[in-house]
Amino acid sequence: xxxxxxxxxxxxxxxxxxxxxxxxxxxxxxxxxxxxxxxxxxxxxxxxxxxxxxxxxxxxxxxxxxxxxxxxxxxxxxxxxxxxxxxxxxxxxxxxxxxxxxxxxxxxxxxxxxxxxxxxxxxxxxxxxxxxxxxxxxxxxxxxxxxxxxxxxxxxxxxxxxxxxxxxxxxxxxxxxxxxxxxxxxxxxxxxxxxxxxxxxxxxxxxxxxxxxxxxxxxxxxxxxxxxxxxxxxxxxxxxxxxxxxxxxxxxxxxxxxxxxxxxxxxxxxxxxxxxxxxxxxxxxxxxxxxxxxxxxxxxxxxxxxxxxxxxxxxxxxxxxxxxxxxxxxxxxxxxxxxxxxxxxxxxxxxxxxxxxxxxxxxxxxxxxxxxxxxxxxxxxxxxxxxxxxxxxxxx
Amino acid sequence: xxxxxxxxxxxxxxxxxxxxxxxxxxxxxxxxxxxxxxxxxxxxxxxxxxxxxxxxxxxxxxxxxxxxxxxxxxxxxxxxxxxxxxxxxxxxxxxxxxxxxxxxxxxxxxxxxxxxxxxxxxxxxxxxxxxxxxxxxxxxxxxxxxxxxxxxxxxxxxxxxxxxxxxxxxxxxxxxxxxxxxxxxxxxxxxxxxxxxxxxxxxxxxxxxxxxxxxxxxxxxxxxxxxxxxxxxxxxxxxxxxxxxxxxxxxxxxxxxxxxxxxxxxxxxxxxxxxxxxxxxxxxxxxxxxxxxxxxxxxxxxxxxxxxxxxxxxxxxxxxxxxxxxxxxxxxxxxxxxxxxxxxxxxxxxxxx
Numbered sequence: 225x226x227x228x229x230x231x232x233x234x235x236x237x238x239x240x241x242x243x244x245x246x247x248x249x250x251x252x253x254x255x256x257x258x259x260x261x262x263x264x265x266x267x268x269x270x271x272x273x274x275x276x277x278x279x280x281x282x283x284x285x286x287x288x289x290x291x292x293x294x295x296x297x298x299x300x301x302x303x304x305x306x307x308x309x310x311x312x313x314x315x316x317x318x319x320x321x322x323x324x325x326x327x328x329x330x331x332x333x334x335x336x337x338x339x340x341x342x343x344x345x346x347x348x349x350x351x352x353x354x355x356x357x358x359x360x361x362x363x364x365x366x367x368x369x370x371x372x373x374x375x376x377x378x379x380x381x382x383x384x385x386x387x388x389x390x391x392x393x394x395x396x397x398x399x400x401x402x403x404x405x406x407x408x409x410x411x412x413x414x415x416x417x418x419x420x421x422x423x424x425x426x427x428x429x430x431x432x433x434x435x436x437x438x439x440x441x442x443x444x445x446x447x448x449x450x451x452x453x454x455x456x457x458x459x460x461x462x463x464x465x466x467x468x469x470x471x472x473x474x475x476x477x478x479x480x481x482x483x484x485x486x487x488x489x490x491x492x493x494x495x496x497x498x499x500x501x502x503x504x505x506x507x508x509x510x511x512x513x514x515x516x517x518x519x520x521x522x523x524x525x526x527x528x529x530x531x532x533x534x535x536x537x538x539x540x541x542x543x544x545x546x547x548x549x550x551x552x553x554x555x556x557x558x559x560x561x562x563x564x565x566x567x568x569x570x571x572x573x574x575x576x577x578x579x580x581x582x583x584x585x586x587x588x589x590x591x592x593x594x595x596x597x598x599x600x601x602x603x604x605x606x607x608x609x610x611x612x613x614x615x616x617x618x619x620x
Numbered sequence: 621x622x623x624x625x626x627x628x629x630x631x632x633x634x635x636x637x638x639x640x641x642x643x644x645x646x647x648x649x650x651x652x653x654x655x656x657x658x659x660x661x662x663x664x665x666x667x668x669x670x671x672x673x674x675x676x677x678x679x680x681x682x683x684x685x686x687x688x689x690x691x692x693x694x695x696x697x698x699x700x701x702x703x704x705x706x707x708x709x710x711x712x713x714x715x716x717x718x719x720x721x722x723x724x725x726x727x728x729x730x731x732x733x734x735x736x737x738x739x740x741x742x743x744x745x746x747x748x749x750x751x752x753x754x755x756x757x758x759x760x761x762x763x764x765x766x767x768x769x770x771x772x773x774x775x776x777x778x779x780x781x782x783x784x785x786x787x788x789x790x791x792x793x794x795x796x797x798x799x800x801x802x803x804x805x806x807x808x809x810x811x812x813x814x815x816x817x818x819x820x821x822x823x824x825x826x827x828x829x830x831x832x833x834x835x836x837x838x839x840x841x842x843x844x845x846x847x848x849x850x851x852x853x854x855x856x857x858x859x860x861x862x863x864x865x866x867x868x869x870x871x872x873x874x875x876x877x878x879x880x881x882x883x884x885x886x887x888x889x890x891x892x893x894x895x896x897x898x899x900x901x902x903x904x905x906x907x908x909x910x911x912x913x914x915x916x917x918x919x920x921x922x923x924x925x926x927x928x929x930x931x932x933x934x935x936x937x938x939x940x941x942x943x944x945x946x947x948x949x950x951x952x953x954x955x956x957x958x959x960x961x962x963x964x965x966x967x968x969x970x971x972x973x
Binding site for chain 2: 250251252327328329330331332333334335435436437438439440442443533534535562563564567596597598599610611
């Protein structure tokens with residue numbers, strides 16, 4: 225039997241590839257520098273230092289997740305910088321950072337030797353550098369995913385996990401205010417926003433949770449009904465003039481706000497869109513202060529990333545953020561909340577008309593061909609750069 | 621000439637009857653195979669529907685599938701629900717004769733299945749739902765002339781480096797399962813159907829283990845090796861096993877020399893003894909990196925260009941594939957990308973069917 229087995233092994237050896245490449249594209253390899261470009265300018269990696277705007281806060285959270293092993297109870301990163309997968313070896317605030325693999329990282333040394341991060345790169349430049357293979361990894365605005373893919377960029381798109389919603393900041397009591405909100409909710413052409421503004425990278429949103437997370441999103445209508453919006457409008461004695469605020473630095477929000485204003489106008493509602501500074505700088509709900517100017521807004525667009533794929537966790541976080549803005553007082557969902565409990569909580573918020581979901585957007589990343597084992601982060605996860613490796617056969 | 625149509629009619633009737641019988645049998649079989657939590661959930665859904673409808677109320681029923689359930693499963697679940705509703709004196713009828721409409725949607729969330737009933741009675745609409753844990757998808761191939769079979773042995777959250785199964789000398793017919801991961805060597809015994817932890821030995825490391833740590837269990841030698849640690853003893857007597865730190869222990873088979881299969885280098889494979897004829901078999905993992913579903917396929921040993929079986933699919937990458945000592949099967953460690961758990965499976969081969 226042993227002799228037979230030896231013969232079999234010899235037969236197999238005959239097909240062993242002595243000249244096979246020194247690597248395969250499957251099992252990870254160590255080494256190399258991962259080139260990363262981000263749009264934000266991060267001025268400090270210290271978790272205790274507040275970010276100037278949401279873009280910086282988002283980027284900082286991603287970088288801190290690479291440097292710190294653990295988060296504190298409040299979700300912020302804690303412990304010693306460098307306890308994570310990487311350590312900072314070079315730092316130019318707001319411009320550039322080089323992170324080096326931590327040999328003693330609890331979960332094992334990252335595959336790449338280092339990560340070099342260029343900051344303040346515009347979306348256009350990031351896409352261009354991906355096309356020219358000057359970078360390995362960059363986040364791309366959802367609306368630019370298709371054009372980038374058309375230009376040969378390897379694109380990784382998550383499940384839609386970021387909600388763009390309209391929040392009425394001063395909902396106001398009374399039937400008429402509620403009717404105005406209902407009319408606006410009905411007149412928004414979500415399909416057009418997805419198809420034209422987002423270039424089909426997203427989904428119309430009727431509820432506060434996406435279908436893949438809750439399984440119940442289909443129970444919330446996303447249909448446009450300009451006719452019923454007009455009917456509702458006709459029942460209101462005097463239509464107020466409303467101002468819809470959006471983040472002036474966010475071109476997507478601007479496009480969506482302008483589109484909503486057009487939809488509202490078609491329904492006979494006076495709504496104008498207006499750029500305001502980032503929510504991070506907003507001192508009070510409903511009022512935005514720029515130097516020498518106070519801007520009143522009745523509603524504003526808000527982007528919300530899901531904190532977890534689990535519907536209860538994400539809905540709870542959304543309520544914590546949006547509730548105070550819209551004046552919604554809702555008891556928190558218990559740990560044991562069933563899908564039915566989550567649905568009815570979501571339904572009661574939507575029925576209030578104070579929060580109008582518009583679209584669900586995915587996170588889109590451009591990745592070079594040599595990056596392997598890239599796994600699109602789920603709703604609660606950060607960039608998994610410690611787990612990727614560079615295939616030397618696809619060198620820059 | 622007139623006989624032909626009559627014969628055809630008769631034959632058609634017989635065939636139709638057989639098809640109906642086969643269909644009913646298949647559905648009955650499917651229904652009987654549903655997990656108990658599915659049928660319990662449908663019972664709860666029927667209770668909830670009954671709570672918002674009147675006794676003896678007739679309902680029109682429409683079913684929609686928005687989940688990963690198969691059409692056959694949905695058909696079977698539909699039948700179970702109709703039976704459950706009938707037991708609660710709710711009758712399913714045509715839409716034109718119904719007192720209320722019942723739309724049932726088999727949906728799916730990040731938590732599992734969500735089965736939703738929308739009951740529209742005039743202008744009043746009620747929505748009720750139940751949730752069900754989605755089972756792990758377990759697939760096995762069915763191909764000729766060779767068939768690969770996958771038996772899932774164990775799953776856990778931490779990465780499995782290797783595993784092995786031994787007969788338990790202390791107990792007739794029982795087995796010992798040994799799981800090696802980066803931090804421990806675990807022994808499980810199966811006094812009944814379930815594996816029960818018998819002993820767990822912590823493996824110390826001088827520094828954090830590599831992210832892609834590899835190692836092996838050698839049952840015959842009574843050894844389990846990691847790059848910087850070794851456990852030794854009589855694995856049939858876990859209490860005799862000890863683990864020690866060693867310096868850079870090299871396994872001559874890691875990394876393995878690649879073989880070429882259909883022009884691509886393959887590093888993860890297992891050479892098995894012949895099953896159907898005198899040709900040895902090579903089990904080979906699929907292409908792609910560790911972010912993708914994977915597969916294992918058998919190739920005839922001397923000719924790795926010709927597949928000898930269809931693929932068996934895995935819900936994530938196959939991280940390790942080793943030949944078992946019996947030469948007839950292989951042990952595969954894979955990661956289920958859907959659940960995030962690591963799975964230890966035995967892959968075996970049979971002739972035909």
